Amino acid sequence: MRKRLIPVLLIDAGRRLVKTVRFGERTYVGDPFNVIRLFNEKEVDEICVLDIDAGPKSSKPDFGFMRELASECFMPLAYGGGIRTMADCEELNRLGVEKFVLGHAAFEPGFVKVVSDALGSQAVVVCIDVVGTGPTARCITHSGRKTHDLHPLAHALAMQAAGAGEIVLQSVDRDGLRKGMDLGLIDDVAHKLVVPLVALGGAGDLSHLAMALRSGASAVASGSAFSFIGRLRAVLITYPSRSEVDDALAALKTVSP
Amino acid sequence: MITVVDYGVGNIGALLNMLDYVGIDARASSDEHTIARAEKLILPGVGAFDKAMSALVDSGLLAPLNRAVLEDRVPVLGVCLGMQLLGRCSEEGSLAGLGWIDAEVRRIRVPEGSGLKVPHIGWSTVSVRRETHWLRSGAVVPRFYFVHSFHMVCDSPDDVIGEVDYGDSLCCAVQRGHIAGVQFHPEKSHRYGMHLLSAWAQDSNRRRPA
Numbered sequence: 001m002r003k004r005l006i007p008v009l010l011i012d013a014g015r016r017l018v019k020t021v022r023f024g025e026r027t028y029v030g031d032p033f034n035v036i037r038l039f040n041e042k043e044v045d046e047i048c049v050l051d052i053d054a055g056p057k058s059s060k061p062d063f064g065f066m067r068e069l070a071s072e073c074f075m076p077l078a079y080g081g082g083i084r085t086m087a088d089c090e091e092l093n094r095l096g097v098e099k100f101v102l103g104h105a106a107f108e109p110g111f112v113k114v115v116s117d118a119l120g121s122q123a124v125v126v127c128i129d130v131v132g133t134g135p136t137a138r139c140i141t142h143s144g145r146k147t148h149d150l151h152p153l154a155h156a157l158a159m160q161a162a163g164a165g166e167i168v169l170q171s172v173d174r175d176g177l178r179k180g181m182d183l184g185l186i187d188d189v190a191h192k193l194v195v196p197l198v199a200l201g202g203a204g205d206l207s208h209l210a211m212a213l214r215s216g217a218s219a220v221a222s223g224s225a226f227s228f229i230g231r232l233r234a235v236l237i238t239y240p241s242r243s244e245v246d247d248a249l250a251a252l253k254t255v256s257p
Numbered sequence: 258m259i260t261v262v263d264y265g266v267g268n269i270g271a272l273l274n275m276l277d278y279v280g281i282d283a284r285a286s287s288d289e290h291t292i293a294r295a296e297k298l299i300l301p302g303v304g305a306f307d308k309a310m311s312a313l314v315d316s317g318l319l320a321p322l323n324r325a326v327l328e329d330r331v332p333v334l335g336v337c338l339g340m341q342l343l344g345r346c347s348e349e350g351s352l353a354g355l356g357w358i359d360a361e362v363r364r365i366r367v368p369e370g371s372g373l374k375v376p377h378i379g380w381s382t383v384s385v386r387r388e389t390h391w392l393r394s395g396a397v398v399p400r401f402y403f404v405h406s407f408h409m410v411c412d413s414p415d416d417v418i419g420e421v422d423y424g425d426s427l428c429c430a431v432q433r434g435h436i437a438g439v440q441f442h443p444e445k446s447h448r449y450g451m452h453l454l455s456a457w458a459q460d461s462n463r464r465r466p467a
Binding site (some may be wrong): 001002003040043045046070071073074075076077091093094095096097098117118119120121122164165166194196198218219 | 273380401448
């Protein structure tokens with residue numbers, strides 16, 4: 001089985017596709033529908049849509065927008081942002097979203113278990129935002145404003161036990177920098193989990209993604225590696241073919257066995 | 258017209274989205290009369306086996322489903338957990354399944370040291386064991402999105418039409434007469450899924466003689 005490569009689309013309160021650097025500075029990328037169509041054509045493995053304003057603004061998920069988006073999305077679709085209740089998950093599920101990305105809500109005692117029991121563990125993706133690295137790495141929430149005295153591995157194991165079907169490990173420090181992913185942390189966490197680990201944050205090209213897969217990630221997610229702004233502000237989409245991914249993984253093996 | 262059985266378990270929105278996109282009339286229904294009189298049925302399902310079976314029982318749809326499928330021979334396609342429900346029972350729970358296919362459902366066991374994770378999540382190619390009008394190996398290798406921790410084991414190899422390699426060869430598509438099921442998610446599998454659903458919907462127009 002080929003490991004999954006997952007484009008991440010960040011959506012703001014104005015239903016615009018944006019990019020961030022270290023969860024801060026935003027750049028407007030383009031129209032999300034146009035980008036979804038391009039990803040459909042590329043037959044991407046999966047799409048992850050994150051509303052980065054719904055959580056901080058304490059608003060509900062934009063159900064109307066997601067309904068429209070899901071109706072054009074013929075691949076697995078994960079959504080995160082502003083999910084706080086079981087009813088939010090059920091409503092999204094009716095629209096055609098089958099994975100719910102929980103960040104802050106995963107810290108609510110019992111919430112992961114409730115969703116997992118009701119909709120199945122495959123529907124629950126816990127996204128762990130991380131600052132720092134190695135043993136001093138810490139979980140953060142609220143778009144990076146609240147730090148928890150908790151190592152991401154401990155949180156990941158607790159979430160797995162509570163019923164999460166997948167763990168997204170996101171490095172906030174590397175967000176948008178395109179310099180590579182936190183391979184040490186990925187290695188450390190992925191091998192201690194039974195459920196798949198999805199690495200996110202820092203990738204700029206295929207080699208970065210391949211290195212994360214080699215470090216133990218079951219899947220890699222990225223905004224920057226798959227879409228960027230070209231000349232004349234056109235959105236460019238890039239998504240590797242299966243053979244390109246195989247070649248990138250093979251190249252790593254020959255460089256450092 | 259396809260009737261997607263709405264018993265509160267399953268990603269019905271995504272199925273309807275894709276059926277609509279490929280131009281197939283479909284509706285979701287939880288009404289026993291609608292289901293008993295359906296032309297074709299899709300049985301979706303995600304989550305745990307017992308929870309889904311008790312939801313079917315509680316919704317009062319078991320009898321109309323049995324009547325439609327066993328007496329009137331309405332073509333039915335189980336999807337994901339909906340396929341597993343076609344069997345007799347599951348290692349995941351204690352309730353009886355629909356029993357329309359002679360099969361039981363077992364947990365995926367991956368070889369130690371294989372690095373394979375359970376659930377099996379991702380895209381895998383399907384090896385076609387028996388060609389049907391809706392699942393065939395051709396110029397395009399059929400690949401589909403999977404997410405499951407359990408898999409069906411059929412008593413008779415004749416019922417198995419497709420298998421997926423995940424540590425072992427696992428049955429992932431079945432057909433016995435007008436009763437069919439797929440473990441993967443065609444509604445989330447791009448053109449491969451569109452093709453499968455279109456082909457199944459078109460040919461299963463004809464009810465087979467009893």
